[in-house]
Amino acid sequence: MGQGRQETVTTSLAGAVSEGISASLAPIDAELDRRYPGDPGTRQPVHTVYVPGDVFDARTVRTWGDRALAALDEHAPDAAAFAGCLGLSDELAEPVYARVRAKLEREPVEDLRVDFEDGYGPRPDAEEDAAAARAARLIVEAHTRGTAAPYMGIRMKCMEAAVRDRAIRTLDIFLTGLTEAGALPGGLVLTLPKVTYPEQVTAMVRLLEAFERARGLDAGRLGFEIQIETSQAVLAADGTATVARMIQAAGGRAIGLHYGTFDYSACLGVSAAYQAADHPVADHAKAVMQVAAAGTGVRVSDGSTNVLPVGPTANVHDAWRLHYRLTRRALARAYYQGWDMHPGHLPTRYAAVFAFYREGFAQAAERLSRYAHRAGGDIMDEPATAKALSGYLLRGLDCGALDPAEVSGATGLSRTALEGFAAPRR
Numbered sequence: 001m002g003q004g005r006q007e008t009v010t011t012s013l014a015g016a017v018s019e020g021i022s023a024s025l026a027p028i029d030a031e032l033d034r035r036y037p038g039d040p041g042t043r044q045p046v047h048t049v050y051v052p053g054d055v056f057d058a059r060t061v062r063t064w065g066d067r068a069l070a071a072l073d074e075h076a077p078d079a080a081a082f083a084g085c086l087g088l089s090d091e092l093a094e095p096v097y098a099r100v101r102a103k104l105e106r107e108p109v110e111d112l113r114v115d116f117e118d119g120y121g122p123r124p125d126a127e128e129d130a131a132a133a134r135a136a137r138l139i140v141e142a143h144t145r146g147t148a149a150p151y152m153g154i155r156m157k158c159m160e161a162a163v164r165d166r167a168i169r170t171l172d173i174f175l176t177g178l179t180e181a182g183a184l185p186g187g188l189v190l191t192l193p194k195v196t197y198p199e200q201v202t203a204m205v206r207l208l209e210a211f212e213r214a215r216g217l218d219a220g221r222l223g224f225e226i227q228i229e230t231s232q233a234v235l236a237a238d239g240t241a242t243v244a245r246m247i248q249a250a251g252g253r254a255i256g257l258h259y260g261t262f263d264y265s266a267c268l269g270v271s272a273a274y275q276a277a278d279h280p281v282a283d284h285a286k287a288v289m290q291v292a293a294a295g296t297g298v299r300v301s302d303g304s305t306n307v308l309p310v311g312p313t314a315n316v317h318d319a320w321r322l323h324y325r326l327t328r329r330a331l332a333r334a335y336y337q338g339w340d341m342h343p344g345h346l347p348t349r350y351a352a353v354f355a356f357y358r359e360g361f362a363q364a365a366e367r368l369s370r371y372a373h374r375a376g377g378d379i380m381d382e383p384a385t386a387k388a389l390s391g392y393l394l395r396g397l398d399c400g401a402l403d404p405a406e407v408s409g410a411t412g413l414s415r416t417a418l419e420g421f422a423a424p425r426r
Contacts, residue, residue, distance in 0.1 A: 035248070035295075035296065036295035036296055037295075037296070037297050038295060038297060038423060039297055039299075039391075039422070039423060040255075040297050041419060041422065041423050043150065043398045044299050044336055044337055044395065044398070045110035045111035045150065045151050045337060046110055046336065046337060046338075046349065046350075046353050046399050047109075047110060047111060047337060047338055047339065047340045047349050048111040048112070048113055048151075048258070048301065048337065048338075048339050048340070049064065049109050049111065049112045049113070049149075049339075049340050050112075050113050050115045050119055050155065050339065050341070051112060051113070051114060051115060051119070052114075052115050052119040052120045053114050053115060053116045053119075053120045053128070053131040053132070053134075053135060053154075054120065054123075054127075054131055056112075056114045056135060056138065057138065058138050058141060058142065058147075060109075060112070061108060061109045061112065061142070061147060061148070061149050062108070062147065063343075064108050064109055064343040064346065065104045065105065065108025065109070065343075065346070067343035067344070068104045068108060068343045068344065068346035068347055069101065069104050069105070071309065071316065071343070071344045071347060072100070072101065072104075072347050074313070075309075075313045075316045075317065075320075076097075076320075076347070078097070079093045079094045079096075079097035079098070080093060082096075082097050082100075082347075082351070083096075083097070085317045085320055085321065086320065086321060086324050086348070086351060087321075088351070088355060092355055092358060092359065095354075095358060096351055096354045096355050096358065097351075099350070099354050099400060099401065100347055100350045100351050100354065102400070103350050103354075103399075103400050104346060104347070104350070106400075107149075107150070107400070108346060109149045109346075110149060110150055110151065110399070111149060111150065111151035111152070111189065111337075112149045112151070112152045112153075113152075113153055113154060113155045113189065113191055114135040114139075114152075114153070114154045114155070115154070115155045116128065116131070116132065116154055116155060116156055116157060116167075116170050117155050117156065117157050117158065117193045117194075118193075118263075119155075122163075125166070125169075128166065128169075128170055129169070129170075129173055132154070132169075132170045132173040132174045132177070133173050133174075133177050135154060135174055135177075136173070136174045136175075136176075136177025136178045136181070137177060137181070139152050139153075139178065139185060140177070140178060140181040140182070140185065143185045143186075148185070148187070149187075150187050151187040151188075151189050152185070152187060152188065152189065153188050153189035153190050153191065154170070154171070154174050154190060154191070155190075155191035155193055155227075156170050156171045156174075156190070156191070156192065156193075157170065157193070158192065158193045158194035158195070158200070159192070159195070159200040159203050159204065160194065160196075160200075168207060171190070171207065171211075172211065175211055175215075175222075176215075179215045179217070184217070184221065184222075188222075189223075189224075189225060189255070189256075190222065190223070190224040190225070191224065191225045191227060191258065192204050192224050192225065192226055192227065193227040193229060193260070194227060194229050194230060194260075194263065195226050195227060195228070195229075195230075195233055195246060196230045196232045196233055196242075197232070197242070198242065198245040198246050198248075198249035199249070201226060201246045201249040201250050201254070202249045204224060204250075204253075205249070205250060205251055205253055208222040208224070208253065220252065220253065222253065223253045223254065223255040224250075224253060224254065224255065225254070225255055225256035225257070225258050225301075226243075226246055226247075226250070226254055226256070226257055226258070227257075227258045227259075227260050228243060228257055228258065228259055228260060228264065228285060228289055229259075229260030229263035229264050229267070230263070230264065230267050231264070231267050231268055233246070234284075234285050234288050234289070235288075241288055241291075241292055243257065243288060243289055243292045243293075244292035247292060247293065247296050247298055254296075254298050255297075255298060255299065256298060256299045256300070256301055256337075257289045257292075257293055257298060257299070257300050257301065258301040258303070258339070259277075259282065259285060259286050259289065259300075259301065259302055259303040260303055261275060261276065261277050261282060261303030261304055261305075261306075261339075262275050262303075262306065264281070264282070264285055264303075265279060265281060265282065268281045275306075276305065276326075277302055277303050277304070277305060277326050277329075277330065277338075278326060278329060282303070286300065286302065286333070286335060290334065290335075299336075299337065300334075300335055300337075301335065301337040301338060301339070302326075302330040302335040302337065302338035302339070303338065303339055304338060304339035304340065304341050305319075305322060305323055305326055305341070305345075306341060307319045307322055307323070308341065308342045308344060308345075309323070309342065309344035309345065309348075310342070310344060316344065319344070320344075320347070320348045323345055323348040323349070323352075324348040324351060324352045326338075327348065327349060327352035327353065328352045328355070328356060331352065331353070331356045332356075336395060350399075353399055353401060354399075354400070354401040356401075357392070357395065357396030357399070357401035357402055358396075358401055358402070360392065361393075361396065361402060361406075361407075361410070362410070364389050364392050364393060365393065365407065365410035365411045366410070367385075367389055368386060368389040368390060368393065368411050368413070368418075368421070369410065369411045369412055369413070371385070371386045371389070372386070372411070372412070372413055372417070372421070373412065386421045387421060387422055387423075389421070390418045390419070390421035390422040391422045393407055393411070393418055394415075394418055394419065394422055397415070
């Protein structure tokens with residue numbers, strides 16, 4: 001009774017009240033849009049591989065894949081052996097192993113940085129000049145041949161006084177080499193290490209602006225990652241979170257924050273034996289990075305382990321178990337990217353990533369399907385959860401853990417629909 005009754009709607013406030021409030025908040029609306037544009041919706045690589053500038057060559061990506069496959073052949077020649085080492089369930093053993101091998105054959109490296117910083121060290125200027133020019137030429141050639149990793153670029157030296165001129169020159173040589181070969185390649189990534197003050201980020205912005213003007217590039221074409229490797233990058237002398245100020249100082253050019261496990265740990269006095277991605281100081285730094293980056297479109301990357309899977313099978317298995325555990329731990333904490341230091345890390349990087357997405361696939365697909373089709377269920381999900389569910393499925397698709405047909409079949413949604421849930425309008 002009464003459900004069909006026409007309600008009388010009355011208000012007490014004049015329209016001018018709403019208009020006045022909207023006018024007063026217009027600057028805040030604009031500020032929110034500028035500072036917190038949300039995730040860019042592009043693919044995020046699951047890892048970054050660093051290769052010294054003098055070691056990088058035309059076959060580096062393929063060589064890493066071949067060495068990783070050889071490690072599997074020697075130390076885990078079948079799914080049962082690999083699953084036994086890592087503790088994978090019987091249900092996951094075969095599909096994860098098959099996908100890892102296929103990934104290593106098809107796309108062994110998702111993101112590669114030619115390193116001119118710690119992995120390269122100080123060299124005569126002529127030698128580094130030549131190496132920077134060579135890196136540009138080889139990356140252009142890789143894109144031309146179709147053998148490039150999806151993301152490639154360089155890590156220059158930092159903006160500290162002792163190496164600043166060298167850093168600027170290396171970046172100039174590298175970018176000039178790319179532009180003279182034609183348009184800048186897609187997936188180009190630049191990394192600025194050992195950032196301590198926001199002013200160093202501002203200097204990087206000025207440098208990229210100057211290069212864009214010199215080469216007639218669109219303003220804002222060049223972005224960069226910021227490496228967090230010092231205590232001052234996390235907490236400033238006045239108690240503020242420096243990393244948040246760094247993101248703003250980048251003026252929209254920052255695309256990532258990368259945690260530097262060993263430099264940061266050493267900066268805080270952690271003994272070498274305890275420097276690891278799961279140390280409490282690492283957890284604190286990454287939590288601050290994560291909060292500072294939330295909503296800005298800047299992605300956070302975990303660091304690496306320096307325990308290499310080399311030597312006898314027992315040693316390799318110990319290193320694999322450690323790397324697998326650290327990678328799964330990072331994924332659970334929403335750090336969807338990390339560093340890999342050795343080809344032997346690739347099998348466990350992809351095993352951890354694939355297991356993470358395949359374990360949760362059925363539940364995520366069902367929940368999103370119910371939400372999208374208003375089918376109800378035993379969990380009441382909200383738009384924010386739908387965003388997380390679709391983001392999870394999209395990341396699984398991007399890395400190869402999930403197949404488009406199985407995702408669309410389980411959710412009834414196209415990739416375009418998934419992307420719509422992952423990046424809802426405000």
